[in-house]
Structures are given as C-alpha cells and as structure tokens.
Amino acid sequence: MAELTGLAGKTAIVTGGADSIGAAVSRALHSAGVNTVIAARSADKGEALATELGEGAMYHRTDIGQDDDLDNLVAATVEAFGGIDFVVTVACVYDDAGAQTSREQWHNTFNVNVTGGALLVQKALPWLQQSSGAAVVNFGSISARVAQADRWSYPVSKAAIHQLSRNQALDLARFKIRVNTVSAGITWSVPVAGLMQGNRALADEVVSQYQPLGRLAEAEEVADAVIFLCSDNASFITGIDLPVDGGYSALGPEASVSCMQVMGMAAEAAK
Ligand SMILES: NC(=O)c1ccc[n+]([C@@H]2O[C@H](COP(=O)([O-])OP(=O)(O)OC[C@H]3O[C@@H](n4cnc5c(N)ncnc54)[C@H](O)[C@@H]3O)[C@@H](O)[C@H]2O)c1
Structure with a gap:
C-alpha cells in the first residue's frame, strides 16, 4: 500500500487486540511505527x-465490560507512552441466540460490543484532544445493514455502533478527532475458522456466493483499512x-x- x-x-x-482481526490491527499499527497497546483479556495471547x-x-489485561479496567488501561497507556492518539474498538462477543436470545445475552452483547468501546473513548478523550491527528475506528459489520437469519443481538449491536460512530464523529469534530467505522466482510478469523x-x-467456496471477489477477507486486509483511517x-474523512x-454490501437479493x-x-420454459 x-x-x-x-x-x-x-x-x-x-x-480485542490479541486475536484474529484485532491481532492483525495491532501488528499493522505497530509496523507503521505506532506504539500499540493490546487491550485484551487473554494474558497468554x-x-x-x-x-x-x-x-x-505493550499488553494490558482489559475486560472492556469493566469500568476499572478501562480506567487502568488509559492510565497505563499514558504512563508508558505519554498520550493516546488512536482508539480502535475491535473487541466483540457473538452472544446471540436469535429469537431465543436471553436478557443476559442482550446485556452482555451491548456491554461489550457497544458500551465498552463508547466508555473507552470517553475516558481517552482528554488525551485524544491533545493529539494532533487523533482518530477512533470502531468495528461495525456487514451484518448491521441487512437481515441475517437467526441473529438478533449481534447485528443490532453492530447497527448501534454505526449510529454511535456518526454521533461521536459529530461531537468530536470540534476537537479535530475523526471517528469512522470499518465493516469487515466474512473474514478468516478464530470464530469463522x-x-x-x-x-x-x-x-x-461457501462465502463466494456472498462476496463477489470469491473468498473470505484476510484479517490483514481489514487491518489495512484501519491504519488508513488512522x-x-x-485527514478529511470522518x-x-x-x-x-x-x-x-453491493449485492441485492438476487446475489450474483x-x-x-x-x-x-x-x-422460454412457460411457452
Ligand atoms: N470475523 C468476521 O467475519 C467479522 C465480520 C464482520 C465484522 N467482524 C468484526 O470484527 C471484529 C473482530 O472479530 P473477530 O471475528 O476477529 O472476532 P474474535 O472473536 O476473534 O475477536 C474478538 C476479540 O474480542 C475479545 N473480547 C470479547 N469480550 C471482551 C471483553 N469483555 N474485553 C476485552 N476483549 C473482549 C475476544 O477475547 C476476542 O479476542 C469484531 O468487532 C467483529 O464484530 C468480524
């Protein structure tokens, strides 16, 4: 590129920077010379x-569903590197049972997929404001815009992220902080594998019916979009x-x- x-x-x-797409984002940012804090639950990975x-x-053990963890993450990042320029919210759960999704699953999905990232941006904001060229990239999804059978909580949480990002983009523009989403297609990752x-x-082969380029995305291709947006x-994209x-996302109901x-x-057959 x-x-x-x-x-x-x-x-x-x-x-979620230790696994799959998140790990590819961590690698891409780091190889571009960005100090990279991998905020994830799995200490091993x-x-x-x-x-x-x-x-x-740097790895920092973080459950983004916990306020204390977010506070500690921001403090540890600033202590290690002196500030924060980019927040990339990749972490998610696929805690979805379609029509049978329980209240607990709905809450867990929103707590991790939406609220955790929103509160991290809130807590990082004083530092983002001091950056020249700050950016937030939230992870939306192709699942946010169309109906997919047997999925309720996950795509609704992703649709919420798209709206959150638009509102964040508007409110943070006065600080010259840009906010965008990346919507990955079906990507070779831990859950898909x-x-x-x-x-x-x-x-x-299966995915080629839905993704005209005829294959899954590579996590690195998604990461390339993230580092471009950062x-x-x-600089004029928010x-x-x-x-x-x-x-x-270009396909209609007839697919290809x-x-x-x-x-x-x-x-002809009806003649
Ligand atoms: N894989 C795909 O095909 C695909 C398609 C569209 C969008 N996406 C999006 O890409 C992103 C990455 O997805 P993935 O498929 O690589 O998933 P993944 O399950 O491999 O990664 C998600 C990460 O989030 C972490 N996580 C979950 N709960 C957490 C918590 N409370 N605190 C901290 N970390 C937590 C998990 O441990 C995991 O490392 C997600 O936002 C997902 O919605 C993925």
Whole structure:
C-alpha cells in the first residue's frame, strides 16, 4: 500500500487486540511505527503478541465490560507512552441466540460490543484532544445493514455502533478527532475458522456466493483499512463506514444470479 503518513510515533489502544482481526490491527499499527497497546483479556495471547512485536508494544489485561479496567488501561497507556492518539474498538462477543436470545445475552452483547468501546473513548478523550491527528475506528459489520437469519443481538449491536460512530464523529469534530467505522466482510478469523472446522478452501467456496471477489477477507486486509483511517491520508474523512467486504454490501437479493437470464429462461420454459 502507498506510504501512510501521520502514524509513526503515535500511540494506539486496540481492544480485542490479541486475536484474529484485532491481532492483525495491532501488528499493522505497530509496523507503521505506532506504539500499540493490546487491550485484551487473554494474558497468554496478549503477552505473546507484545513480546513478538517488541519495543513499542505493550499488553494490558482489559475486560472492556469493566469500568476499572478501562480506567487502568488509559492510565497505563499514558504512563508508558505519554498520550493516546488512536482508539480502535475491535473487541466483540457473538452472544446471540436469535429469537431465543436471553436478557443476559442482550446485556452482555451491548456491554461489550457497544458500551465498552463508547466508555473507552470517553475516558481517552482528554488525551485524544491533545493529539494532533487523533482518530477512533470502531468495528461495525456487514451484518448491521441487512437481515441475517437467526441473529438478533449481534447485528443490532453492530447497527448501534454505526449510529454511535456518526454521533461521536459529530461531537468530536470540534476537537479535530475523526471517528469512522470499518465493516469487515466474512473474514478468516478464530470464530469463522471454528465454524468451518479449519477448512479454508470450503469457507472460500461457501462465502463466494456472498462476496463477489470469491473468498473470505484476510484479517490483514481489514487491518489495512484501519491504519488508513488512522493515518493523515484520511485527514478529511470522518463519520463514514468503510466496508472491506469483497462486494458483499453491493449485492441485492438476487446475489450474483443474472435476473434477466433467469426471467428469460422462465419465459422460454412457460411457452
Ligand atoms: N470475523 C468476521 O467475519 C467479522 C465480520 C464482520 C465484522 N467482524 C468484526 O470484527 C471484529 C473482530 O472479530 P473477530 O471475528 O476477529 O472476532 P474474535 O472473536 O476473534 O475477536 C474478538 C476479540 O474480542 C475479545 N473480547 C470479547 N469480550 C471482551 C471483553 N469483555 N474485553 C476485552 N476483549 C473482549 C475476544 O477475547 C476476542 O479476542 C469484531 O468487532 C467483529 O464484530 C468480524
């Protein structure tokens, strides 16, 4: 990708930054010269990734559902690196049972997917305000805009993130803090690999019906969008959603079936 500016020497917090897409975001930011704080619950994975990345990377044990953890995360980041320039809210739960989703699952989903990230931005705000070139990237989803069978709490939480991001973009513009969302398509990640029992070729085949580019996204492709939105190359972009979905969001109900051809064949058959 073309060289991005405005990243080196800055500091980012990445929630859920130890796994899958979050780990790719942590790696991409760090390789662009950003001090990267991996805010995750799993100490094993978080510490291993911080050690792998080396200087300028730090793991901080964080449950984003806990206010104390968020306070400690902000304090530890500022103590280590002197400020905060970017907040990337990747952490999520897929705690969804469709029509059977319990009140507890609804609360857990919103607490992690929406409230945790919103409160982290609130707590980081005094530091973001002091940055020249601050940005927030929230993780939306392709699932936020269309109905997907048997999913209630997760896509609704993601739709809430899109609205939250628009409101944050408006309110934080006065501080020159930009806020955008990235909407990943179906991406090779821990949950998707789990569903597909590790069968990448089969996953690509299944997903090619929904993603016209014919495969899953790579976590690194999603991470590239995040670092672009953090960089000065996106200096006049705020309040948008950037889909990284191989064309998923361009499809209508006919998917890639040629409607004209199908209607023509039906008319022929009816003769
Ligand atoms: N994988 C996909 O196909 C896909 C598609 C669209 C959007 N997304 C979005 O991308 C992001 C990453 O998804 P993923 O598939 O890599 O998921 P993942 O399950 O691999 O990663 C989510 C991370 O969030 C962490 N997490 C959960 N609860 C937490 C808490 N209370 N505190 C701190 N961390 C917590 C998990 O431990 C995990 O590391 C999510 O926001 C998801 O909605 C993913």
